[in-house]
Amino acid sequence: MNNQRFAAHLPRPARIIGVLALLLLLLAGWNLWRLGMLIRATRAAAAQAVAEFSATPTLSPQQAWQRLLAAHLFGAPVLGSAPPTTLPLKLEGVWADVSGRGYAIIAADSSPAKVYAQGAALPYGASLQRVLTDGVLLDTSAGTQSLALIKPTGGADNADAELAPAPEPATLANAPRPPGMHAPLQEPAGAPPPRGTLQVGDIANGMPIERQGRLAGYVLSPGTNAQAFARLGLRPGDVLVSINGQPLGDAALSSVQLREALQQGNAQIVVERNGQTINLSPQIKPR
Structure with missing residues (x-):
């Protein structure tokens, strides 16, 4: 009652200022309440995201590559x-x-x-x-x-061999050979290959590729005998990374190592194909 009387005796401008101050006070309280609710909701969402991330299973290299594809x-x-x-x-x-x-x-x-x-x-x-x-x-x-992309010639059988890797270690026993070719991996006649290029008979050529300034392998492509290339289980673009567990050297040395390993029947080669490491064991059976 006394407050009403006091307010009634206040000048009109003073009453307007008092009402505005009260409204501002209420508005400030409302904003503080909303801010508290937003902080609480943000913390809850962050905690849920961390829990979901922690529950995500670790992907195997194969699964990770499939995601990339x-x-x-x-x-x-x-x-x-x-x-x-x-x-x-x-x-x-x-x-x-x-x-x-x-x-x-x-x-x-x-x-x-x-x-x-x-x-x-x-x-x-x-x-x-x-x-x-x-x-x-x-x-x-x-x-x-x-x-x-150029498809190697050699017929439908060769195309099928290119589309799917051989389920068993490939061999050169059934690979067709040109007339007069006596050695399984005899070097073809003609001009020598470009320096720095790996060459295995008339079956495969390899271009060197570097990673971080070091030789990482040889990108393989078919030679003139594309059928033999496919029967080895190889595909164009395969990257040869090792021969019998040994790191690769210069093109001439690697070519000799691969030819000798194939002729001796103990070749174990590793290639990278679409991000996957594939082991192949091609063998040459005695004629």
Whole structure:
């Protein structure tokens, strides 16, 4: 009662200021309550996220690689969406490392094939835009163009062998040999291979690839005898990383080591294919 009387005796401006102060006080209390609720909800959400992350099972290397494949690291574009290139280039193989970065084995004209990483500059002013499973997309002066992967000749049987690795250790016993070829891995006649290129008879060629400034292996591609290459369980783009458990050296030494191991029948080779390590035991049976 006394407060009402006191307020009634206050000047009108003073009463307005008092009402505004009361409203501000209520508004401040409301905002403090909302802030407390937001902090509480944020803490609860963070605790739930940590619990869900902790409950996530650890992925095996195989599962991790399958996730990488499902992420379409090679890219969603279809090779046929771009016109074929008119540049004199040949695509001999494609592959991807464990990080998903694409590589391509490309030859220009009659020059030896080279390994190009995605984004690298190519001859004739082109660049490697994207690596797909059946070819590559190129950036050229005429726009985006496609370059399809060359399929080794040798018939349908050879194509089937290329699509699936051999379930058992492959052998060269049934591999067709050119007339007059007596030694299983005799070097073919003609000009010597480019320096630094691994060569195993007429079956396989290998381009050296480096990682962190060191030789990491040889990217394999079929030679003139593509059927023998496929029957070894190899695919274009396989990276040869070791022979009989020994690290690889220069191309000449590695070529000799692989030929001798195959001829002696104790070859144990390790290749990387699509981020996976594959062991092969090709053998040459006595004739």
